[in-house]
Amino acid sequence: MGPLAGVRILELAGLGAAPYGCMMLADMGAEVVRIERPVSNPRSLRDPQLRNRRSVVLDLKKPEAVEVLLGLVESADVIIEAYRPGVAERLGIGPEVCLARNPRIIYGRMTGWGQSGPLAQAAGHDMNYIALTGMLSMIGPRGGKPVPPYNVVGDFGGGGLLMAYGLVCALLEARQSGKGQVVDVAMIDGAISFMGMTFENRANGNFREGVGENVLTGAAHYYDTYETSDGKFVCIAPIESQFYALLIDKLGLDRARFIPAGYPALDETTRDVTWPALKGELAAVFRSQTRDEWCALLEGTDVCFAPVLGVEEATRHPHNVAREAFIEVDGIVQNAPAPRFSRTVASRPTPPRMPGADSDAVLSEWKIDAGLAARARASGGVR
Numbered sequence: 179m180g181p182l183a184g185v186r187i188l189e190l191a192g193l194g195a196a197p198y199g200c201m202m203l204a205d206m207g208a209e210v211v212r213i214e215r216p217v218s219n220p221r222s223l224r225d226p227q228l229r230n231r232r233s234v235v236l237d238l239k240k241p242e243a244v245e246v247l248l249g250l251v252e253s254a255d256v257i258i259e260a261y262r263p264g265v266a267e268r269l270g271i272g273p274e275v276c277l278a279r280n281p282r283i284i285y286g287r288m289t290g291w292g293q294s295g296p297l298a299q300a301a302g303h304d305m306n307y308i309a310l311t312g313m314l315s316m317i318g319p320r321g322g323k324p325v326p327p328y329n330v331v332g333d334f335g336g337g338g339l340l341m342a343y344g345l346v347c348a349l350l351e352a353r354q355s356g357k358g359q360v361v362d363v364a365m366i367d368g369a370i371s372f373m374g375m376t377f378e379n380r381a382n383g384n385f386r387e388g389v390g391e392n393v394l395t396g397a398a399h400y401y402d403t404y405e406t407s408d409g410k411f412v413c414i415a416p417i418e419s420q421f422y423a424l425l426i427d428k429l430g431l432d433r434a435r436f437i438p439a440g441y442p443a444l445d446e447t448t449r450d451v452t453w454p455a456l457k458g459e460l461a462a463v464f465r466s467q468t469r470d471e472w473c474a475l476l477e478g479t480d481v482c483f484a485p486v487l488g489v490e491e492a493t494r495h496p497h498n499v500a501r502e503a504f505i506e507v508d509g510i511v512q513n514a515p516a517p518r519f520s521r522t523v524a525s526r527p528t529p530p531r532m533p534g535a536d537s538d539a540v541l542s543e544w545k546i547d548a549g550l551a552a553r554a555r556a557s558g559g560v561r
Contacts, residue, residue: 180207192260195337204230205515226512235534235561243559292364304329320390336368399457404464411486
């Protein structure tokens with residue numbers, strides 16, 4: 179089931195965004211086998227990012243285990259690793275070796291900084307990557323310090339999602355050329371790719387350096403969060419003039435005050451004069467009622483409104499419930515597979531497997547030589 183049914187992927191177990199990208203591929207029907215290290219404490223069986231996989235444990239410090247992995251490569255379409263540059267080569271499972279065994283293999287390499295450049299060997303995390311793109315410098319309250327965002331932009335968007343996209347692109351090309359290749363996935367590259375609109379605004383003179391200085395980073399009164407009388411929050415985003423006018427009308431505010439001729443309230447050239455005062459007035463208005471009262475008035479209209487929900491609340495919101503955006507698998511509430519397809523519908527996810535639960539079955543199905551498999555088990559290379 180799913181649009182990637184029939185695609186075989188080997189995932190060399192790692193942390194962070196690589197499991198997320200493999201989840202995306204597995205959700206779409208790819209057969210993903212997770213190659214795990216022998217560890218005393220197995221990874222969490224409650225992690226949705228590890229769903230829809232089978233698990234094989236290989237000790238890649240054993241030559242027999244390396245040979246088993248290369249045997250699996252011969253039957254795979256994709257192999258994915260998230261090591262620092264050079265580690266896979268030292269293990270004897272780098273791109274040259276794998277492509278020699280299977281010239282059609284797509285070799286995905288996931289790192290934060292990329293395979294080249296002066297920072298390639300440095301450790302890092304999401305915030306470090308987006309700091310170097312210029313993105314972090316914009317996020318936070320106006321006049322304040324940059325605020326660490328949740329690690330979705332660099333890790334999961336710029337890394338995991340970019341990886342899934344890049345590998346599918348390479349698979350499509352391989353169907354035409356018959357040749358595999360290496361896909362260098364760097365989280366910093368993915369984060370930079372999200373900034374296309376930023377570069378457009380810079381070119382048009384509609385961009386300011388600094389924390390919270392731009393329309394979409396909180397400078398505008400019409401694109402921000404506001405506290406309600408019960409200590410909760412709502413957000414508004416009526417960027418277009420007709421939606422902004424509807425918001426002003428629904429709030430019962432003075433059009434002459436909030437919508438002067440020509441809509442200069444939305445004009446960025448007047449923002450230093452008009453926006454701070456208008457933001458203060460809107461803040462006072464939203465503090466006058468509870469979040470639920472504002473939802474009753476504004477939610478579902480064209481004012482571009484939403485309540486700011488906690489995670490538990492989000493799972494119960496009527497829109498998310500209607501779309502079945504959250505599902506429960508083995509007692510764990512989690513994200514449903516996305517995107518959705520009309521014909522090649524994704525199967526319902528299966529929970530993570532115990533490490534090594536599928537070692538014997540996978541080695542047999544992927545036609546690993548029985549003698550090699552026996553030697554690898556005897557040496558401890560296969561667990």
